[in-house]
Amino acid sequence: MTGNPLVIIAHPHLHGSSRVNRRWLSELRAHSNEFDVRDLYALYPDGQIDDDAVADEQAALESHDLIVFQFPVYWYSCPALLRTWMDRVLAFGWAYGGDRALPGEPGRKLAGKRFAFATSAGDSAANYSATGAAGFTFDEIMVPFRATVRFLGATCETHAFTLFATENDITDSDVEASAHSYLAWLRDIARRDDIAGERSAVMPQPSTRPMGETAL
Secondary structure, three states, rough: OEEOOOOOOOOOOOOOOOOHHHHHHHHHHOOOOOOEEEEEEHHHHOOOOOHHHHHHHHHHHHHHHHHEEEEOOOOEOOOOOHHHHHEEEEEEEOOEEOOOHHHHHHHHOOOOEEEEEEEEEOOOOOHHHOOOOOOOOOHHHOHHHHHHHHOOOOOOOOOOEEEEEOOOOOOOHHHHHHHHHHHHHHHHHHHHHOOOOOOOOEEEOOOOOOOOOOOO
């Protein structure tokens, strides 16, 4: 078991057009002694996660207590490969299906672990509200992910670390500030004994524009 958080990144353009998530990754790599990183699109460029890969992913999860998913928000959800990863890796008889939600129980291998989410969103924070363009708060958008974690018998940070309005000519200084805030947030949740769910980690927002993929 490693004491480092495991950060699982899912971004199809991480090493191309991405600015925010690519900068976040460089911050993680600059502190590689503190964080273990898995870049799903680099590991599985064809989008296929076979049985051997499933075993590798499960072993990585089992060896970490804190797991953080980092991804851009696409269509109020996650990129396709992360959805595939969840379908394949969080398998019946390993991630769920046990009689009791106890660590080590058959079908409950993730019970008792801690999860958190770090996201970038093209739209503005203001549009994530009952009266905004999205019609829902960002916390509500993230409910399916939190519900998944709860079903696994694990705990989850209530609020995702989120940088909004990444598609509206976000400045280099905005991106740089978000990377330092991301690092501080990761360190904070890593040193806590338990996830305290009521603290929000939302970055100041540049402005607004509909969602896209370029800068996320």
